[in-house]
Amino acid sequence: MSIKTLELISTTENGVELISYMALPENASDDKPVAGILVAPEWWGVVDYPKSVVERLAKAGYAAVAMDVYGEGKLTTDAAMANMWMEQVLADQDMLMDRCRLILNDFADQMGVNGDNLGAIGYCFGGKIVLDMAREGMPLKAVATFHGNLSAKQPADDKFKAKVLVAHGGEDSMVSMDAVDDFKQEMDKVGADYTVDVYEGAKHGFSNPHADERAANNDVDLGYNEKAAKDSWDKMMDLMKTNLGS
Template identity: 80%
Template sequence: MSIKTFELISTTENGIQLISYVALPENASDDNSVAGILVAPEWWGVVEHPKTITERLAKAGYAAVAMDVYGEGKLTADAAQANMWMEQVLEDQDMLMARCRLILNDFSDQLAVNGDNLGAIGFCFGGKIVLDMAREGMPLKAVATFHGNPEPKQPADNKFKAKVLVAHGRDDSMVSMEAIEGLKKELDAAEVDYTIDVYDDAKHGFTNPNADERGAKNNVDLGYNETAAKQSWDNMLEFMKANLG
């Protein structure tokens, strides 16, 4: 399916431009709106990987947006820099969620996007972001995380309406199985409908083809696993199809 892409600029109340990246199926139009999926990138920012994910979602028939939560389109391949930016936005998680809500609203205002039929997927740091968006009660029907950080801004409660799919690597040294168990308890307490898939021989970052190179360069325990990447992607598409149509 052919697609079209463009930048979506959202301006925060203090004048920071969030430069997100949108991909739409060619047939999505003002008269033919399609379900939308928000993509929260890894801590690197809106680099090639989330852009590719967004384009793949458009080819699968969804409107998709890679969210620029750092602002000004900042991106990096340096883990120390990425960590600094991530820590900065985590110091003010209300601001981070306000940015996500702003992007969600601007994205769902596009006539080609069905704002009543939204999902979100997140990678690593982005996994925390999309779970927190659901914890905040944003209008998401389905949330999927890949090697995501499950640490909550605040625990899920009855505002959490989204169904959840978690793809976790068994060999992830950055997000432990204990953290995933904690997420299960949290979601159980809030009666959230969730599925957790654990992939063998998969490390943190297993969906990102650049993970090995990034890991080696930055001395971080990352690794790409093609089998787990493909299986988790296919499972996510099935999950979105079941919940968004």
């Protein structure tokens, strides 16, 4: 399927430009809008990998956008820099959620996007972002995380409506199995419809083909796992197909 790509620029109240990357099928139009999927990247920002995810989703028939939550299109391959930027936005999680809501609304308003039919996927830090968007009651029908940070801005309540898929690496040294258990309890309390898949032998970052290179360059415990990456992607696509259509 041929696709088109564009920058989606959202401007915050205090004038920060959020430069997100969007793709959708060439034939999507206001007469024939398609379901939309928001993509929250790892802490590196909107680098090549989330852009490739967005393009892959567009080729599968969805509109998709890689969200620039840092602003000004900032990106890095340096873990110390990424960590600093992540800590900065996590220090004001209300602002972070305001940015996500702004991007969601701008994306939903784009020509060819069915703004009433949205899902979201997140990677690592981005996993926390999309789960918190659902916890805030943003209109997401389905949310999937890959090696995501599962900690909550505030625990889910009756605003939480999304169906959830969590893909977690059994050897993830950054998100513990205790954190996974806490998340399950949080979801059970609100009667959420969720699935947690644990991939034995998979490390943090298992879905990203650049994980080994990033691990070596930054001395962090990441690793690509082809089998876990493929299986978790297929299950995510099933979730989206079931809840958003295709």
